[in-house]
Amino acid sequence: MEIYNLIIENKDLLKIFYGILITLICMIIVIKTNKLFKLSSHQGIRYFRNAFLFYGLAFLMRAFIAAVYLYKFGKFYFLTLNILFEFFLVMAGFFLLYSLLWKKLDLGPQKSSLANPSVFIFYIMTFVIILIDQLWQVYYLLFASQIFIFLCASIISFSNFVTGDSRRRFLKFYFIAMILSLTAWILNALAALSLWNQQLMLDVHLINLVIFFLFLIGVVKITQR
């Protein structure tokens, strides 16, 4: 309990470090996967890379939001950063899910991974989610969309784990990461419903750190020679 209290007292400062740390993890993943994509043009790697690029940007916005709180900048900055945070976060979730599904929904090779028919659908859905959340001043659609995305991703990754080659050890960790993500989003929604319960939110942040470290370890281990 003591440690919880200490963390909660310094939460804004810690949130800045937390945001920057996850952004750095995401950037390492983006650099490593971009190299593989440039060589292979594999669409799954392309959307996986995009997912972490958008997660990196989302958590950078998260760090800025914490700085806005800490240094008491105006409400305009908070609102703008909040919209950007939600945009990058929702888009990242769509990209991650699409990286698992692209073979089944493949529309053929696309020139751009940021401007093509499937991605336009993601943009539209993301804008609707942001618009409604901002109008209602709640995050219900954000939570609902993320719980749905990670429920689908958990099912797909479980199927990949069961049917995949048993020598591919990260398939198991990918499934664990998706279950943890689903858990984190459910806890996040519960925390929001209980007026942003601080201890619950701290658990969410810790789970998120574990998830991003899992991906970092997986990417670094698999891409090393």
Add this chain to the structure above:
Amino acid sequence: MAKKRERLEVIRDILEAVKNTRKIKPTRLLYSSNLSPQMFKDYINELVKKDFIKIEIDKKDKKTFSLTKKGFDFLQEYKIIENFVENFGL
């Protein structure tokens, strides 16, 4: 029935065939790639565009394909790419 080859596997097979013979004629490469002529043409155009293979034309106007450094690098990295795609279920 044999499993359909993935795009990456086809590229690897073509590059391996070029690498093993150093210089290979189009007809021989078509046979060893096990593709239809149209698909073979598409893949070759892509590989030339990506600078994985280069076309050389000799004095008798005969075409041959050879591997570039980028193509060689791809073959070196292929295992890593394949491993990555399979481990992440992409």
